Amino acid sequence: MISIKGLRKVFQAKEDNITAVDRLNLDIKDGEIFGVIGYSGAGKSTFVRLLNRLEEPSEGSIKIGDREITALNKRDLRLARQEIGMIFQHFNLLWSRTVKDNIAFPLEIAGVPKEERERRVLELIQLVGLAGRENAYPSQLSGGQKQRVGIARALANNPKVLLCDEATSALDPETTNAILDLLVDINKKLGLTIILITHEMHVIRKICNQVAVMENGKIVEQGEVLEVFLKPKQSVTKKFVEQVMGSGEDDDLEQLQSTYKGEDIFRLHFVGDSANQALISKIAKQFNVDINILQGKITQTQMGAYGNLIVQINGDEREKDNAVAFITEETSVEVEVIQRAN
Amino acid sequence: MLTNLFPNLKVEDLIEATYETFYMTIIALAGTFILGILLGLLLYLTMKGGLWENRVLNWIVASFVNVFRAIPFIILILLLFPFTDFLVGTIRGPNAALPALIIGAAPFYGRLVEIALKEIDKGVIEAAQAMGAKTRTIIFRVLLPESMPALISGLTVTAIALIGYTAMAGVIGAGGLGNYAHYFGFMRRDFDVVFVCTVVIVIIVFIFQFIGDIISNKLDKR
Numbered sequence: 001m002i003s004i005k006g007l008r009k010v011f012q013a014k015e016d017n018i019t020a021v022d023r024l025n026l027d028i029k030d031g032e033i034f035g036v037i038g039y040s041g042a043g044k045s046t047f048v049r050l051l052n053r054l055e056e057p058s059e060g061s062i063k064i065g066d067r068e069i070t071a072l073n074k075r076d077l078r079l080a081r082q083e084i085g086m087i088f089q090h091f092n093l094l095w096s097r098t099v100k101d102n103i104a105f106p107l108e109i110a111g112v113p114k115e116e117r118e119r120r121v122l123e124l125i126q127l128v129g130l131a132g133r134e135n136a137y138p139s140q141l142s143g144g145q146k147q148r149v150g151i152a153r154a155l156a157n158n159p160k161v162l163l164c165d166e167a168t169s170a171l172d173p174e175t176t177n178a179i180l181d182l183l184v185d186i187n188k189k190l191g192l193t194i195i196l197i198t199h200e201m202h203v204i205r206k207i208c209n210q211v212a213v214m215e216n217g218k219i220v221e222q223g224e225v226l227e228v229f230l231k232p233k234q235s236v237t238k239k240f241v242e243q244v245m246g247s248g249e250d251d252d253l254e255q256l257q258s259t260y261k262g263e264d265i266f267r268l269h270f271v272g273d274s275a276n277q278a279l280i281s282k283i284a285k286q287f288n289v290d291i292n293i294l295q296g297k298i299t300q301t302q303m304g305a306y307g308n309l310i311v312q313i314n315g316d317e318r319e320k321d322n323a324v325a326f327i328t329e330e331t332s333v334e335v336e337v338i339q340r341a342n
Numbered sequence: 343m344l345t346n347l348f349p350n351l352k353v354e355d356l357i358e359a360t361y362e363t364f365y366m367t368i369i370a371l372a373g374t375f376i377l378g379i380l381l382g383l384l385l386y387l388t389m390k391g392g393l394w395e396n397r398v399l400n401w402i403v404a405s406f407v408n409v410f411r412a413i414p415f416i417i418l419i420l421l422l423f424p425f426t427d428f429l430v431g432t433i434r435g436p437n438a439a440l441p442a443l444i445i446g447a448a449p450f451y452g453r454l455v456e457i458a459l460k461e462i463d464k465g466v467i468e469a470a471q472a473m474g475a476k477t478r479t480i481i482f483r484v485l486l487p488e489s490m491p492a493l494i495s496g497l498t499v500t501a502i503a504l505i506g507y508t509a510m511a512g513v514i515g516a517g518g519l520g521n522y523a524h525y526f527g528f529m530r531r532d533f534d535v536v537f538v539c540t541v542v543i544v545i546i547v548f549i550f551q552f553i554g555d556i557i558s559n560k561l562d563k564r
């Protein structure tokens with residue numbers, strides 16, 4: 001468990017001071033993929049860099065496991081850092097070293113003997129899917145491959161925590177997905193905690209369990225990813241959710257209502273696993289109704305599907321009521337009435 | 343044929359002088375490399391935001407470098423006569439030239455080293471810190487290897503300046519091609535000797551440049 005209390009970082013500027021991280025409190029459970037999202041300048045990078053004290057905190061405490069990071073002296077901090085992996089937006093590989101030697105570097109730092117180093121490097125190369133490229137130099141690799149080297153390097157000393165600052169921001173969408181899949185894979189296989197900084201909501205949606213939204217150095221909203229997607233409270237959060245789900249639905253709604261005047265229109269909110277249960281076809285089979293999908297979007301998160309569908313339900317009045325009651329009571333899908341025929 | 347074209351040239355003397363020039367250049371270059379890297383590292387590490395940020399030390403090293411770079415080499419030799427005499431026991435011959443050569447070239451090379459180090463991506467240093475590396479490890483496993491091509495091409499430039507310095511030192515008694523051209527060519531009005539010495543020096547410069555370029559390119563994996 002990572003426990004952060006009253007964490008604060010003030011940068012001394014000439015004129016006024018900048019408070020990049022402002023009295024932040026946060027608990028992160030072991031084995032979680034914890035996302036931190038926020039706009040540029042929100043203080044996200046400063047926040048992760050405080051976690052391994054690349055940036056010295058002005059105030060507050062950080063505890064990783066039972067180690068009080070903020071209380072460590074220089075030597076102990078170095079040892080602690082060997083157990084905190086970090087990957088970077090621009091990869092930060094040593095161009096003078098091959099893939100193999102880049103991955104071996106943290107092992108050299110930790111004083112691992114040569115033979116064991118070589119064995120471990122091969123293992124890591126397999127893990128991140130770089131077999132065959134071990135003797136290439138970073139300049140001969142694609143961005144995605146470079147980040148794989150970065151990940152392997154970060155995992156070399158079996159860290160319990162992996163810090164990722166915009167790890168996919170320099171990559172194209174397809175490569176981003178591949179790297180995110182790798183991170184989930186590693187999280188499952190090794191059970192390590194991942195703290196992931198991003199300004200892209202789809203990254204959060206795809207791999208995180210928990211998300212915190214940062215603004216002006218503070219966490220303004222935090223919770224399970226699904227929960228935050230479903231009920232974003234702050235306006236920043238709403239904007240981020242719109243990144244993934246689209247927006248302006250209420251404008252469309254008026255148009256729908258006028259097009260389907262006098263018909264029954266419902267909005268179905270899918271939260272969690274129920275979206276996988278073929279709900280629509282089930283209703284159509286069990287009840288004597290026709291379901292017409294008008295609009296909607298469903299997306300997958302680590303905690304199940306999330307999204308909504310606007311549907312028109314036609315049929316006998318009683319059957320319609322039964323169908324709606326069934327959805328409301330028997331499934332986790334929420335039903336919102338947009339318009340009833342009478 | 344050589345005797346026809348250059349009647350006053352003694353081949354043994356030329357070879358001896360060439361050997362002395364090579365000797366002075368290579369030994370001085372080795373000294374310059376070590377001292378220059380030391381100076382460059384100190385400048386880099388103690389600068390603002392550096393790993394050993396230290397304004398006083400930075401100011402001292404920078405002043406040393408600036409002062410010695412400002413002194414014309416020919417005057418530096420004269421200035422260092424007592425020091426050389428104390429260190430080497432004589433002020434004549436190739437060995438006597440070495441202190442002045444190294445002290446003349448190292449500050450120049452030190453600045454080139456500093457520039458090379460500043461070119462290194464900060465992110466890479468940060469990555470090493472995040473892995474828990476000691477400053478010593480960062481110096482020897484990150485800073486020096488990552489800047490090696492630039493360090494070598496800087497050394498090539500310095501070597502060529504050093505060859506020029508050896509000739510100047512030669513004129514006031516340090517031996518080598520400068521000495522040979524001056525005493526046996528210029529003083530006796532035997533300009534064929536001056537000419538041949540010039541050609542040999544130019545060839546030596548080309549050799550250094552050629553080798554330096556090859557090494558620098560070979561190391562550069564960017």
Ligand SMILES: Nc1ncnc2c1ncn2[C@@H]1O[C@H](COP(=O)(O)OP(=O)(O)OP(=O)(O)O)[C@@H](O)[C@H]1O
Pocket residue numbers: 011012018019020038039040041042043044045046047199
């Ligand atoms: N070394 C520094 N010195 C002074 N101010 C800094 C320093 N680093 C960051 N800041 C300031 O702290 C604030 C937060 O910066 P930070 O880099 O943490 O933002 P971010 O959320 O990571 O943004 P981005 O998405 O652009 O990376 C900004 O106002 C920035 O100008």
Ligand SMILES: [Mg+2]
Pocket residue numbers: 044045046166
């Ligand atoms: Mg950032």
